[in-house]
Amino acid sequence: MEMQSEEKVKTLTNDEEYMKRYFTIGELYYAKRLVIRGLRDGGDVALAGKIPELNWDIKAKEVAFFEDIAREVSAGRKFAFEAMAERFKLETYEKRVLLFFLFLEFFYVDDNLCPEMELLELMNLEDSPIGRMRDFRYFRKNATLFSKRLVTGEGIKTEKCATFNMALTSFALDIFSGLMSGEKILEEKNKKEADLDNQKKECEEIGMVREPEYELEDVVLKESVKDKVMFFLVALKEPAIQTLGVGQVIKKGKGLNVLFYGPPGTGKSMLAEGIAAYLGKKLLLVETPKIFSRWVGETDKAIARIFQVAKEHDLVICLDEADSLLYNRCYAGQEHDIRFVNVMLQEIERFEGVAIFTTNLDSHLDPALERRITLRVQFELPDDKMRAEIWKSHIPLAVKVAEDVDFLSLAKRFEFSGGYIKNAVLNALRKVALRKEDTITMEDLVWGGNMEKEGLFNKETRKGSLGFTAFG
Incomplete structure (x- = not known):
């Protein structure tokens, strides 16, 4: 055990060894990615059995990796990626995402785009739909990875799936490369932030x-x-x-x-x-x-x-x-x-x-x-068609919509404006989350609408059109 401990210390003395150590984890992530794509493209269902095994291996190696890094940093060791993570105040999840993109950039540059939903599945080592919903916050427009221009997105999102491809930005790569070579590339960034x-x-x-x-x-x-x-x-x-x-x-x-x-x-x-x-x-x-x-x-x-x-x-x-x-x-x-x-x-x-x-x-x-x-x-109050669109637009992409959901029927049943619709959908999503599921049903949405209707201050408005609150 002592020899293994010494070996770990030896392999984490500089940036090159830091990245080599992570690249072994990156290969496991890439193997999981190939399995996910194989299943998505109609491959052998037996492939699904490999995902828990890969998750276990990735988690074990990642935990050991970050523990070793923390020990080295506390001892005064400097690493380029850790300096970058500290500079942008990255959480562990964000560090995992950025390291994986660096791995793709160095080893699979022709395959360095990663669809948003695929990345959520890759990073979720518990294989939990609720976990993916929780982690979705890291990929919102105002999240750190996007707001600090470390990751960019290309493409569009459709109703049924995400085709929002993500990749490392040249800005992030320049900063990392500069830190690796000892350059002070962050000076310009610091000046811009001071101006802000x-x-x-x-x-x-x-x-x-x-x-x-x-x-x-x-x-x-x-x-x-x-x-x-x-x-x-x-x-x-x-x-x-x-x-x-x-x-x-x-x-x-x-x-x-x-x-x-x-x-x-x-x-x-x-x-x-x-x-x-x-x-x-x-x-x-x-x-x-x-x-x-x-x-x-x-x-x-x-x-x-x-x-x-x-x-x-x-x-x-x-x-x-x-x-x-x-x-x-x-x-x-x-x-x-x-x-x-x-x-x-x-x-x-x-x-x-x-x-x-x-x-x-x-x-x-x-x-x-x-x-x-x-x-x-x-601005006028929404009609049935617009209300149906508003109901639909408030369902997160990570949530599956059951076949029985009829948005036009909801629009006619609840003559809400956008603000009430947003609250009704949130009520329904809370019910879905408590079931620990990721599929929303018509029953959930009707329940959410009724809950919102019962909570109105003015009882008279419950009988008629509710068109005076904000949506979005």
Whole structure:
């Protein structure tokens, strides 16, 4: 046993031995991958018996590997991959994923793409559907591997399966290679993160900045509305507009100012995120309470700061409940209330970026805003077809849908808007999880809908249409 212990220490003295040790584990993962693909392609069902054996071998070797690494690091040993993992604050699961991608990059470069669902199955050594559902959080858009640009995805997701291929980014490979050779490649990354920290501090004074969580295709809207939005977005990204000499004739009001109005929760904020995602920008979510000040002149400065910060950092402004800052001046109680609206209108006209204003009370807005708005979108309550799509869109890809599920029937049975549908689906998913299964049935969804209906505050609304809450 002592000789084995000495051997382990010897094989983990540098980065080369570190990676050699892991590559033996990577070969086991790749063997499991071939078994999974063989079963998927209709191979001999006897292959399934190999998966538990491979899981056991992988788990035993991985546990020993990470224990040995922890011992060496605590003794002061330095490893490139561990430095990278510490830099990005990776959890053990994320380290396992990244190491496997490095293995593919070095040994199977022609087969280095890995479908998302296949990767979930590979990394799940308990062979548990619930485990795969739990681990799905590591592959969301805002998860560390994606947000830090260590892993990228290509392809699309379909209703029945995931064809979302994942791979190591060149950025991650450059950092790892640089650390292996002793280069200071992270200096530029550190500078960028310092700039982001400054941006965050500036924005905290007026709201918050975040990456959009939704894409345009995630928003369930009428095609006519989507077409209208897409026209302006495509035109905004078209460089030829600059060659037409627009700036020589039109000095102000060249930005894209969008007004979303309609009942609460019909998707206004969700579409704002989709627009930001399409443009490849972050959202500046303005928080109205941070704008108002009891000190003379401070509110005016805060309003101007919204547009200044958005311009400096190329952000999409999203002002929810815009009527709180752009209310009709005819009903203003005091002189400074009128001044706030004046400042807002002036800043909107000067701004050349993208600003989105949402309101449930468009009749309360100041009439002078109308000519400053480029695009107006009215949000209406979803019809049966749209509700069916919303029910369907809230079912995670990792969950199987039973054959008896009829989304149109659910849409007609529960006249919910998106927010209620989301809650109903969550109720149903909790029931599925408690059964320790991964298939959702019509009975589950009806139960979830009834639970949501019983929880409504206004008993009268239980009898009719429930169309005034958010979805998404």
